[in-house]
Amino acid sequence: MNRTHAAVGALVALSLAAAAFAQSGGIRRTPLVKADVSVPGREAVVVRAELDPGSTAGRHTHPGDEISYILEGQAELLVDGQPPRTVRAGEAIVIPAGTVHDARNSGETVMRLVGVYVVEKGKPLATPAR
Numbered sequence: 001m002n003r004t005h006a007a008v009g010a011l012v013a014l015s016l017a018a019a020a021f022a023q024s025g026g027i028r029r030t031p032l033v034k035a036d037v038s039v040p041g042r043e044a045v046v047v048r049a050e051l052d053p054g055s056t057a058g059r060h061t062h063p064g065d066e067i068s069y070i071l072e073g074q075a076e077l078l079v080d081g082q083p084p085r086t087v088r089a090g091e092a093i094v095i096p097a098g099t100v101h102d103a104r105n106s107g108e109t110v111m112r113l114v115g116v117y118v119v120e121k122g123k124p125l126a127t128p129a130r
Contacts, residue, residue, distance in 0.1 A: 003040060004121060006017065010013060018034055018080045025055065026051060026052040026054070026055025026056070026105075026108075027049065027050065027051050027052070027056075027057055027058075028044045028049065029046060029047050029048070029049045030047065030048045030049075031047050032047060032048055032114075033045075033046045034046075036121075036125055037118060039118070041120060041121055042064060042119065042120060042121060043118075043121050044116060044117065044118050044119075044120060045092065045116075045117045045119060045125055046114065046115070046116050046117075047058050047114070047115045047117070047125075048112070048113075048115075049068075049112070049113050049114075049115055049117075050103060050110050050111070050112050051073075051075060051103060051105040051109055051110065051111045051112075053105050053107060053108055053109065053110070054105060055104070055105050056102055056103065056104045056105075057102055057103045057104075058102060058128060059078075059100055059101070059102045059128065059129040060100070060101070060102070060126045060127060060128050060129050060130055061097075061100055061101075061126070061127050062095070062097060062098075062117055062119055062125065062126055062127075063097060063098075063100060063119045063120040063123040063124070063125075063127075064106075064117055064118045064119030064120055065094065065095065065096055065097050065117070065118050065119075066093075066094070066095040066113070066115055066116070066117050067092065067093075067094050067109070067116045067117075067118075068092065068093050068095075068112050068113045068114065068115040068116070069091075069092045069113060070087055070088060070089050070090065070091050070092070070093075070111065070112075070113045071089060071090055071108065071112040071113055071114060072089050072090060072104070072111065072112040073088075073105065073107045073109045073110055073111030074086055074087065074088040074089065074104050074106060074107040074111060075087055075103040075104060075107070075111045076104045076105075076106040077101065077102075077103055078101060078102040078103065078104065079095065079099060079100070079101045080100040080101065081101065086106060097119075100129040118127045
């Protein structure tokens with residue numbers, strides 16, 4: 001495959017990831033890269049997310065693990081079965097596959113993070129929880 005085809009393929013993959021991880025009011029997710037990993041049937045998706053003050057991400061799950069690093073601001077992390085906890089800039093979180101969770105920006109500034117998702121190929125990056 002030549003470089004042009006590879007570049008077009010990467011852009012299509014990122015567009016599909018963006019559509020799968022739909023935006024809700026107050027949150028912006030920007031897919032940065034999507035690539036195969038050494039685990040068969042899995043891929044890594046790296047996303048930059050911004051959550052406005054008072055906004056929530058919405059209860060959801062992922063078909064793989066989420067590893068995120070908070071760049072700026074803070075949020076209340078709401079994981080089903082666990083007490084709420086505040087995460088702040090400089091902290092990292094790991095959320096196991098299939099875990100229902102949400103985040104609410106409990107601060108007065110935009111919360112920014114970089115999320116790395118190691119997920120099953122061909123599945124939506126996030127699915128709303130019931």
